[in-house]
Amino acid sequence: MIRRHMIMSAAVATMALSSCGGGDDSSATPTPTATPTPTPTATATYSAFPLSAATEFYTLNATTSYTGDPAGAVTLGVAGTEGLTTRVKLATSNLIASGTYVIDESTEESRFTNTNVTTAPAATTPEFIFRSTSTATDALAGNFSQLEFLNNTIPDVVTSDTGLAMKAVSYANWWRGDSTVGAKRLTYTVWGYNTVTTDMLTTGSASYASRLTGRLVSVSGTTTSVLKVTGTVTTAVNFSTGLVELTLALSTIPADGSAAVPYGTFTGQGAIPIGSNQFSGSFTTGSPLSGTFTGGFFGSQGKEIGITFAGSGTVGTANQRLVGSIVGTK
Numbered sequence: 001m002i003r004r005h006m007i008m009s010a011a012v013a014t015m016a017l018s019s020c021g022g023g024d025d026s027s028a029t030p031t032p033t034a035t036p037t038p039t040p041t042a043t044a045t046y047s048a049f050p051l052s053a054a055t056e057f058y059t060l061n062a063t064t065s066y067t068g069d070p071a072g073a074v075t076l077g078v079a080g081t082e083g084l085t086t087r088v089k090l091a092t093s094n095l096i097a098s099g100t101y102v103i104d105e106s107t108e109e110s111r112f113t114n115t116n117v118t119t120a121p122a123a124t125t126p127e128f129i130f131r132s133t134s135t136a137t138d139a140l141a142g143n144f145s146q147l148e149f150l151n152n153t154i155p156d157v158v159t160s161d162t163g164l165a166m167k168a169v170s171y172a173n174w175w176r177g178d179s180t181v182g183a184k185r186l187t188y189t190v191w192g193y194n195t196v197t198t199d200m201l202t203t204g205s206a207s208y209a210s211r212l213t214g215r216l217v218s219v220s221g222t223t224t225s226v227l228k229v230t231g232t233v234t235t236a237v238n239f240s241t242g243l244v245e246l247t248l249a250l251s252t253i254p255a256d257g258s259a260a261v262p263y264g265t266f267t268g269q270g271a272i273p274i275g276s277n278q279f280s281g282s283f284t285t286g287s288p289l290s291g292t293f294t295g296g297f298f299g300s301q302g303k304e305i306g307i308t309f310a311g312s313g314t315v316g317t318a319n320q321r322l323v324g325s326i327v328g329t330k
Contacts, residue, residue: 044199046299048167049192050155051094059088059172059189060278060294062308063105064321066217067183070224074184076217079310079321081294083278090172090191096121096154101130103147103174105187110145110176121157126150126164127213142180148173148213150327163211164327168193168299169306171325173213186215188325190306195277195297201239206330208235208305214324216252216263220317227252230260235305235328242272244279246293246307246326264288266311270295277302289313289322304329 065077082088087106093099101112112130121128131146133139150171151159158165169192177184214229231250237243246268251260270281270293278296283289291311298304307326314320 044196044300046168046193048299049152049170050158051092051153052155054091054093054095054099056089056091057191058084058086059090059191060084060296060306060308061088061187061189062294062310062323062325063185063187064217064310064312064323065183065185066219066224066226066321068224069181070226072224073219073222074217074224076219076312076319076321079291079312079323081280081292081308081310083280083294084194084296088187088189090189092149092153092172094154096128096157101147101149103172103187103189105174108176108185110147110174112145112147121149121151121154123157123160125157126159126161128154140179140182142182143176143178145176146174148175163209166192166298166304166327166329168304169327171213171306171327173215173325175215186217186323188214188308188323190295190308190325190327192298192304192306195299195302197275197277199301200275200277200297201301203240205236205238205240206302208237208328208330210235210305210307210326210328212248212250212324212326214250214309214322217321218315218318219320225255227255229253229263229322229324231263233326233328235307235326237272237302237305239272239302242274242279244270244272244281244295246270246281246309248309248326264315266291266309268293268309283309283311287311288315289320291322295326302330 064079066074068074091102116130116132119129174187210233234247236245248266250263266287268283272279280294289311293309295307311322
């Protein structure tokens with residue numbers, strides 16, 4: 001026992017000497033500190049159209065309304081735009097034959113199935129369209145609900161128009177009426193796979209090849225017209241400053257489907273708030289109507305863009321309301 005105690009004491013003494021810098025190790029090379037490897041920033045990944053399953057989307061939208069029988073003069077409501085919201089949402093499907101398509105705005109909802117298709121999706125068709133009439137016991141004569149989709153969401157029948165075959169953004173436009181003489185409402189929406197805010201560009205600029213669709217409600221004297229709107233769009237974005245510039249050269253399509261009639265040119269300016277993937281702005285002086293637009297970026301680094309716009313005012317003797325949707329790609 002005594003010997004074991006002496007050996008342990010010697011060992012402790014040796015350790016103490018070493019810890020105090022004793023011995024011949026003063027010139028030993030210190031072990032270098034390892035440099036930590038930076039963790040790479042995750043790259044955002046995105047789904048793409050056409051759809052592979054039924055999916056729900058929130059929307060950016062433009063709305064207006066009118067009340068009365070369009071065979072005479074109607075009373076026009078307000079027109080405005082709204083950023084990305086859960087208030088107006090859309091459930092859409094990849095299967096036109098068996099899917100259910102639902103759009104709702106607050107407490108109002110419309111549902112459509114294949115039996116309601118009036119224009120079927122096909123490569124030659126830029127839009128597919130549903131229209132229904134309620135036969136409920138309390139439904140009023142002249143009621144209707146119509147939903148128009150950009151044809152880029154259903155596999156194998158995507159439009160062959162490459163300017164509309166978007167991968168990250170789409171539109172759906174909802175037009176409905178309570179009765180022949182009752183209220184009618186227009187809601188134009190854009191939606192899709194929003195660019196993640198951390199994936200947004202903060203330098204450089206881009207132009208987007210863009211297309212539009214819309215409707216113009218016009219009342220002059222005792223005459224009302226509700227006409228589809230088409231035209232060309234120039235969309236430019238400066239990601240360094242956040243400036244968004246629009247030029248819309250609009251035409252109306254007569255009710256008989258004849259050649260489009262030039263309507264007017266709108267210019268607008270808006271801004272992207274810091275850290276946002278959305279923007280808003282207004283039409284500038286000189287545009288036929290006053291109004292606003294709101295939009296967002298979709299897909300990797302804002303590859304695609306979606307915008308809704310609304311306008312109101314008087315042109316000549318006509319009191320007018322305008323709503324529309326724009327989609328574009330770099």
